[in-house]
Amino acid sequence: MCIKLSALLLVIFYTFCHGNQAATWDDISHLNRTTVTKIIHVKSEHDVAEALKFASTHKLKVAISGTRHSQGGHITYPNALVLDMSHFNQITDFSPKERTITVQSGTTWDDIQQKVNPHGLSVKVMQSSNIFSIGGSISANVHGRDPNYGPLIETINKLRIMLANGETMVISKHSSPELFSTIIGGYGSLAVVLEAELSLTHNTLLEKTVTQIDYSAYWPLLQKTLNDNNIALHYGRCSFVKGKTFLKECYAINYALTNNVPVTNELNHEKHITRNKYLFDLSRHSSSGKKLRWHLQKNIVDVPNQKTHISRNNAMRPPIKFLAYHSSNDSDILQEYFIPTTHFIDFMDDIRQELTSQHVNLLSMTLRYLKKNQETTLNYANNNMIAIVLFINIETNEEGLLKAQAWTQQLVALAQKYHGTYYLTYQRFPTKKQFTSIYPGWKHFKVLKEQYDPNKIFYSQFYDHYIE
Numbered sequence: 493m494c495i496k497l498s499a500l501l502l503v504i505f506y507t508f509c510h511g512n513q514a515a516t517w518d519d520i521s522h523l524n525r526t527t528v529t530k531i532i533h534v535k536s537e538h539d540v541a542e543a544l545k546f547a548s549t550h551k552l553k554v555a556i557s558g559t560r561h562s563q564g565g566h567i568t569y570p571n572a573l574v575l576d577m578s579h580f581n582q583i584t585d586f587s588p589k590e591r592t593i594t595v596q597s598g599t600t601w602d603d604i605q606q607k608v609n610p611h612g613l614s615v616k617v618m619q620s621s622n623i624f625s626i627g628g629s630i631s632a633n634v635h636g637r638d639p640n641y642g643p644l645i646e647t648i649n650k651l652r653i654m655l656a657n658g659e660t661m662v663i664s665k666h667s668s669p670e671l672f673s674t675i676i677g678g679y680g681s682l683a684v685v686l687e688a689e690l691s692l693t694h695n696t697l698l699e700k701t702v703t704q705i706d707y708s709a710y711w712p713l714l715q716k717t718l719n720d721n722n723i724a725l726h727y728g729r730c731s732f733v734k735g736k737t738f739l740k741e742c743y744a745i746n747y748a749l750t751n752n753v754p755v756t757n758e759l760n761h762e763k764h765i766t767r768n769k770y771l772f773d774l775s776r777h778s779s780s781g782k783k784l785r786w787h788l789q790k791n792i793v794d795v796p797n798q799k800t801h802i803s804r805n806n807a808m809r810p811p812i813k814f815l816a817y818h819s820s821n822d823s824d825i826l827q828e829y830f831i832p833t834t835h836f837i838d839f840m841d842d843i844r845q846e847l848t849s850q851h852v853n854l855l856s857m858t859l860r861y862l863k864k865n866q867e868t869t870l871n872y873a874n875n876n877m878i879a880i881v882l883f884i885n886i887e888t889n890e891e892g893l894l895k896a897q898a899w900t901q902q903l904v905a906l907a908q909k910y911h912g913t914y915y916l917t918y919q920r921f922p923t924k925k926q927f928t929s930i931y932p933g934w935k936h937f938k939v940l941k942e943q944y945d946p947n948k949i950f951y952s953q954f955y956d957h958y959i960e
């Protein structure tokens with residue numbers, strides 16, 4: 493009787509969804525490979541509902557996954573059911589007149605760009621690149637290069653979600669403010685995001701200029717640029733070549749509005765991936781390779797004192813695929829620190845010293861402006877900040893990981909010293925104490941988790957480590 497019942501359950505399990513059984517799942521850092529019960533390649537809302545029903549009957553956890561670019565175990569948990577949302581990617585509504593688009597959560601920014609570009613429209617806020625899923629972006633509450641906006645939450649009109657009990661809801665900042673601001677930036681811990689309605693802007697022609705500056709002049713120049721009021725996109729870069737210019741020689745890259753006329757210029761597609769991969773790889777473990785790449789960066793990619801024109805959409809789809817990397821010895825990881833603008837110079841001086849003394853293999857540092865926004869429960873934008881993004885290569889043996897964890901904790905302590913924050917989407921290297929003091933909203937987050945998901949169905953290594 494018992495054997496028959498188990499067999500029947502197994503059949504139900506196989507048939508209710510599309511997927512692989514007892515597989516492993518990992519993110520692009522290749523540092524969080526986890527054995528899971530099953531991966532469900534979600535194609536419909538029904539798949540999600542059935543998966544949640546099954547998980548709840550069988551007391552399984554559910555981890556949710558987009559394009560897998562978070563790096564801290566946010567998309568996995570041992571023996572969980574994984575909802576792979578990346579195939580749930582239809583555009584369900586688009587109103588060029590209202591400048592809104594509604595998409596299923598596995599849709600990527602690239603999909604949206606392709607849809608809206610012929611209508612002279614563009615995304616308001618997204619990451620620097622367009623490869624990420626909307627569900628993953630919402631759950632991290634991402635930020636990007638347009639300094640006129642804070643994080644993504646500012647551009648989300650409404651969400652359609654499914655709670656752990658299978659109930660679906662449409663929520664907005666007006667109808668359900670608490671749930672809205674906790675699901676956004678909540679790393680898949682409260683509900684499955686099914687659909688999102690996003691607000692769009694015009695795709696206009698921008699003028700790109702590059703200015704070489706010392707790091708100490710970066711914020712004063714940016715402040716002036718922001719006051720000029722015609723800046724559409726901005727980022728900065730600082731030298732990653734160890735020595736005299738390390739984190740001192742910087743470039744401010746600005747894209748100014750030329751007019752407000754929408755354009756429909758053809759979208760660019762990434763080229764020369766193999767060549768760029770090769771060049772990047774040269775710089776991964778050699779200082780002469782780093783010198784060469786920095787030289788090419790400022791002489792070919794972002795050339796000072798040269799004006800070029802590009803559409804907003806094309807500026808928001810820079811090359812990224814060439815960065816994909818997999819090795820059994822090492823991995824490229826990202827980190828991001830948000831520092832109040834007034835403390836930028838002090839933080840740079842401290843971080844330069846720390847990265848040098850710890851021999852950290854820094855592959856790039858880029859800068860952005862992040863406008864204050866305190867709407868989310870797990871909020872990182874509690875001031876007008878400079879966002880400092882580090883792309884780092886680390887060794888992945890036990891010693892290398894412990895070392896990376898130790899210096900990361902030092903960098904987080906530096907950010908704290910200057911009332912800054914760090915980005916939760918990367919490795920679980922910061923301590924729980926650092927997390928709880930930088931993200932005091934975690935207590936309220938936990939209360940809402942208990943309210944909306946009392947059986948803790950939605951779960952991840954991130955949630956388990958920092959919040960549970």
Ligand SMILES: Cc1cc2nc3c(=O)[nH]c(=O)nc-3n(C[C@H](O)[C@H](O)[C@H](O)COP(=O)(O)OP(=O)(O)OC[C@H]3O[C@@H](n4cnc5c(N)ncnc54)[C@H](O)[C@@H]3O)c2cc1C
Pocket residue numbers: 519520555556557558559560561562563566567577597598618619620621624625626627628629631632633634635636678679680681683684685686815826917952
């Ligand atoms: C090379 C690189 C560049 C980056 N650049 C930027 C940047 O410019 N700006 C920035 O802000 N961030 C940046 N990031 C971080 C990135 O935006 C986040 O990690 C984001 O979450 C990735 O989206 P994803 O689709 O890969 O999500 P995943 O990593 O798959 O998932 C991220 C989180 O979202 C949850 N989730 C996914 N889909 C759903 C859903 N449908 N419902 C509920 N929860 C869901 C997951 O459970 C997980 O907690 C970058 C990361 C990399 C690796």
